[in-house]
Amino acid sequence: MAEPDSNQERKLDPEKQPKQDNPAPETPADLDPETRETVQEFMAEAAEQNEAANEAVSAGDGADRGATGGKAGNGDGKPGPYISFEHIYKSFSGGDVLKDVSFFILPGETLCILGRSGVGKSVSLQMLMGFYKPDKGQIMVAGEDICGYTEKQMQEVRRKVTMVFQNGALFDSISVGENVAFPLRERHDLAEDQIQQVVRGLLEMVGVAGMEDLLPSDLSTGMKRSVAIARALASQPEAVLYDEPTTMVDPLMGHLLGNLIARLKTQLHLTSIVVTHDMRFARKLADRVVFLHQGEARFFGTMDEMDQSDDPVLKEFLDLDALVLPA
Numbered sequence: 001m002a003e004p005d006s007n008q009e010r011k012l013d014p015e016k017q018p019k020q021d022n023p024a025p026e027t028p029a030d031l032d033p034e035t036r037e038t039v040q041e042f043m044a045e046a047a048e049q050n051e052a053a054n055e056a057v058s059a060g061d062g063a064d065r066g067a068t069g070g071k072a073g074n075g076d077g078k079p080g081p082y083i084s085f086e087h088i089y090k091s092f093s094g095g096d097v098l099k100d101v102s103f104f105i106l107p108g109e110t111l112c113i114l115g116r117s118g119v120g121k122s123v124s125l126q127m128l129m130g131f132y133k134p135d136k137g138q139i140m141v142a143g144e145d146i147c148g149y150t151e152k153q154m155q156e157v158r159r160k161v162t163m164v165f166q167n168g169a170l171f172d173s174i175s176v177g178e179n180v181a182f183p184l185r186e187r188h189d190l191a192e193d194q195i196q197q198v199v200r201g202l203l204e205m206v207g208v209a210g211m212e213d214l215l216p217s218d219l220s221t222g223m224k225r226s227v228a229i230a231r232a233l234a235s236q237p238e239a240v241l242y243d244e245p246t247t248m249v250d251p252l253m254g255h256l257l258g259n260l261i262a263r264l265k266t267q268l269h270l271t272s273i274v275v276t277h278d279m280r281f282a283r284k285l286a287d288r289v290v291f292l293h294q295g296e297a298r299f300f301g302t303m304d305e306m307d308q309s310d311d312p313v314l315k316e317f318l319d320l321d322a323l324v325l326p327a
């Protein structure tokens with residue numbers, strides 16, 4: 001891994017205070033003052049960048065929200081979407097997975113993807129990351145159709161849109177700290193002590209303080225996911241995709257991760273997609289939901305619209321979910 005070039009070393013401005021309406025995410029009080037200041041500046045920088053990116057996408061023209069949302073950024077006063085699926089089809093040898101699926105996410109919003117096992121929730125996220133290509137349709141990210149993108153172009157998209165995998169997908173052979181430092185080192189503009197401070201601050205923020213020197217294999221599933229979130233934040237993304245972030249961990253860890261994701265949404269102006277089975281979590285977080293069923297976006301709308309829907313299939317899904325969730 002390349003050492004940061006000290007000639008190009010960037011000064012995080014010590015005078016820079018988070019704007020009143022744009023506070024940096026809280027960092028625990030027991031970080032030393034210098035570390036706290038560095039990580040707060042880092043997060044404030046991310047929040048500002050996201051706000052600017054969101055405004056640019058909102059104002060952009062040409063993006064079409066497809067069947068569900070009408071034209072975006074076309075002077076009708078509605079912001080354009082940050083991400084949209086436009087009539088997406090995807091099949092594997094086993095059969096059709098998605099058939100004419102459309103939905104969108106506005107900048108800074110959170111979309112929850114709901115649906116039974118095997119309906120294509122993870123495949124949808126993986127298409128957004130460019131790991132799979134749709135057979136037909138358009139996937140727009142920040143105003144660009146990414147479907148025809150080469151791997152090199154997708155690497156650029158992945159700087160803006162990052163994914164938190166269920167198992168964390170951490171690099172197994174390097175320490176937790178180095179995993180989080182990885183995106184920071186790729187910037188080549190931070191000094192080693194700044195990198196270490198940001199790593200410490202991010203780990204503290206996601207609830208795994210002091211675990212820098214452990215290997216990923218030393219961590220529980222929930223802790224790995226926390227570290228994956230810290231690594232995602234280290235790349236200052238505009239959008240984060242979470243695949244089942246609160247499952248397979250104990251209820252307390254699930255609650256902590258849920259609160260963290262909610263906090264990041266508001267404080268960093270992050271655009272997020274969350275695949276979840278947990279309706280309580282979805283209700284807390286989602287601006288919109290898409291319910292995938294038998295290859296189709298059976299429902300797409302706000303949480304209120306979902307509650308008012310009299311679609312029996314959707315109702316059955318929600319009722320079953322209420323039964324399996326502990327009180």
Ligand SMILES: Nc1ncnc2c1ncn2[C@@H]1O[C@H](COP(=O)(O)OP(=O)(O)OP(=O)(O)O)[C@@H](O)[C@H]1O
Nearest residue numbers: 092093094097115116117118119120121122123124
């Ligand atoms: N690489 C692949 N090759 C063949 N089929 C695949 C591949 N990846 C996914 N599928 C199939 O696509 C369908 C959707 O899978 P996906 O993983 O998106 O489901 P999911 O909605 O995320 O389910 P779960 O809630 O269990 O995670 C499944 O039938 C799966 O078997």
Ligand SMILES: [Mg+2]
Nearest residue numbers: 121122123243
């Ligand atoms: Mg899945």
